[in-house]
Amino acid sequence: MSGIDYALVSLLFLIGVYGILARPHFVRKLMAMNLLQVAVIVFFILIGYKNDATPPIARAGDAEPSAREYVNPLPHTLMLTAIVVSVSTTGVALALLVRIHRRFGTLDERVLLEKLKR
Amino acid sequence: MGSRLARLGLLPLLGAGAILFYAGRDLPEVGDPEQPAATHVSPRYIEEAQRETGAANMVTAVLADYRAYDTLGETVVILTAGLACLLVLGAFGASREDADQHFAVHRIGSDVVDVTARLLIPFLFLFSSYVVVHGHYSPGGGFQGGAILAGAVILVRLVRGRGESPLIDSRRGLILASLGVLLFFAMGFWSIPFSGAFLDYGALPFPLEGAHLREIATLGVEIGVFFAVTAVLVLIFESLTTGAGE
Numbered sequence: 001m002s003g004i005d006y007a008l009v010s011l012l013f014l015i016g017v018y019g020i021l022a023r024p025h026f027v028r029k030l031m032a033m034n035l036l037q038v039a040v041i042v043f044f045i046l047i048g049y050k051n052d053a054t055p056p057i058a059r060a061g062d063a064e065p066s067a068r069e070y071v072n073p074l075p076h077t078l079m080l081t082a083i084v085v086s087v088s089t090t091g092v093a094l095a096l097l098v099r100i101h102r103r104f105g106t107l108d109e110r111v112l113l114e115k116l117k118r
Numbered sequence: 119m120g121s122r123l124a125r126l127g128l129l130p131l132l133g134a135g136a137i138l139f140y141a142g143r144d145l146p147e148v149g150d151p152e153q154p155a156a157t158h159v160s161p162r163y164i165e166e167a168q169r170e171t172g173a174a175n176m177v178t179a180v181l182a183d184y185r186a187y188d189t190l191g192e193t194v195v196i197l198t199a200g201l202a203c204l205l206v207l208g209a210f211g212a213s214r215e216d217a218d219q220h221f222a223v224h225r226i227g228s229d230v231v232d233v234t235a236r237l238l239i240p241f242l243f244l245f246s247s248y249v250v251v252h253g254h255y256s257p258g259g260g261f262q263g264g265a266i267l268a269g270a271v272i273l274v275r276l277v278r279g280r281g282e283s284p285l286i287d288s289r290r291g292l293i294l295a296s297l298g299v300l301l302f303f304a305m306g307f308w309s310i311p312f313s314g315a316f317l318d319y320g321a322l323p324f325p326l327e328g329a330h331l332r333e334i335a336t337l338g339v340e341i342g343v344f345f346a347v348t349a350v351l352v353l354i355f356e357s358l359t360t361g362a363g364e
Contacts, residue, residue: 003362006142014135022124051149056176057256058168065168065176067161068151073176074160080181080261081192084347088199090179091354096201098358 004044012039024109026100030093037086041079048075145171172333181259182336186317188357189339190302193346197299200350204272205287233276242270254333260340262345271352291353292351298346305339 016039019032050072056073065093066099104115121193146153167179181189306317314319319335326334 003139003143003145006145007139010135012137013138014131017134018128018131021127046148047145047153047155049149050151053151055257056164058174058176060174064166066137067162067164070164070176071157072160073163073167073180075155076177077180077185080177081188083154084192084196084261087351088196091358092199092202092206093359095206095354099206114144 005115006043009039009043009046014029015086026097026107030097033093034090035087037082041049041082041086042082044075044079044082048072128173170329170332171336171338175254175256175258176363178336178340179252182253182339183319183332186306186336186339189343190306190317192235193299193302193343195345196350197295200295200353201292203357204292205353207360231277235273239270239274242266242273246270246344250340251337253340254337260343261347263340264344265351266349267344268351268355271348272355275355288353288356291349291356294347295349295353298342298344298349301345302339305306305335305342325353 013036016032016034016036019035020029023029023032050068050071053069053071056070056076058070097107100112104112106112106115146155150156153289163180163184164176167176167184168174169198171179173179173183229278246263246267248263249258249266250260253259253262305319305322309318309321310316312318312323319332320328321336322331324334
């Protein structure tokens with residue numbers, strides 16, 4: 001049943017969104033964002049898969065690759081970009097968190113809002 | 119306020135989840151070779167990649183040749199992220215003296231870790247170069263090799279402390295990353311006088327023809343990406359861990 005794969009990916013995605021919305025600690029929000037990005041990446045890779053196909057590297061001596069035998073390379077390329085963007089976002093987010101911690105001494109959203117009100 | 123809003127936020131989340139689950143049942147079967155994603159655009163890339171670009175790795179062919187413009191944007195994104203990290207964490211400007219004084223990452227100081235790292239690190243350096251150069255024939259390329267090399271440099275710093283590998287500090291790391299992006303842009307602009315198109319590897323003035331020329335040009339582009347990714351990843355690590363002593 002194919003629906004189960006996409007359902008699991010959707011579940012991962014929803015867990016990520018829930019984590020960003022509901023958890024007050026910033027590092028957990030960041031980890032949830034990462035989880036969200038991973039869910040999207042896995043979804044695209046799933047789309048590219050073909051039964052009984054090998055990774056998209058032409059085998060030695062295969063001068064005329066047939067599209068049936070190789071997995072779709074386009075989602076993989078797209079997802080390389082997505083992974084790089086994910087790493088960049090995580091890096092900058094961590095830098096911001098370090099600054100917040102240095103300035104306010106806390107990484108909890110509720111405590112931070114209290115401090116900002118005063 | 120936080121937790122009540124969070125509980126309220128659960129409702130549209132469950133609604134979105136229901137829509138996702140329901141829509142997932144309409145998507146084509148996983149692995150179906152006749153699905154639209156596998157029959158419209160990708161067969162052309164699979165069948166022509168090796169003949170046109172000289173790369174057996176179709177993902178590298180698409181990434182560094184057919185869709186090189188996209189990869190250029192991606193490399194600029196990672197450079198910007200490194201720059202943003204440095205700026206946010208005050209590596210430049212008035213607080214620079216403080217940043218340099220704080221000892222970044224105390225060494226782990228364990229003999230077992232030290233010896234294991236000494237065994238690993240030369241291989242990591244070699245392996246990263248191998249991965250970059252073999253991006254055409256096996257899984258690999260600039261991004262992968264850059265991540266491995268950055269991992270090796272970070273491992274050195276974790277095990278031995280900051281002073282031990284001053285090769286990539288803030289200034290030199292930025293210069294290296296910028297050189298990588300510059301190399302990529304240069305490969306693109308170089309072909310404009312010859313054929314009027316940006317990133318047209320086939321028009322570069324080397325004494326090579328067709329697929330071979332494009333293969334060498336994509337290797338040059340991958341090396342640029344390699345420098346940029348390595349430098350930025352080490353920069354991000356450096357800027358995050360400076361001041362850990364406070």
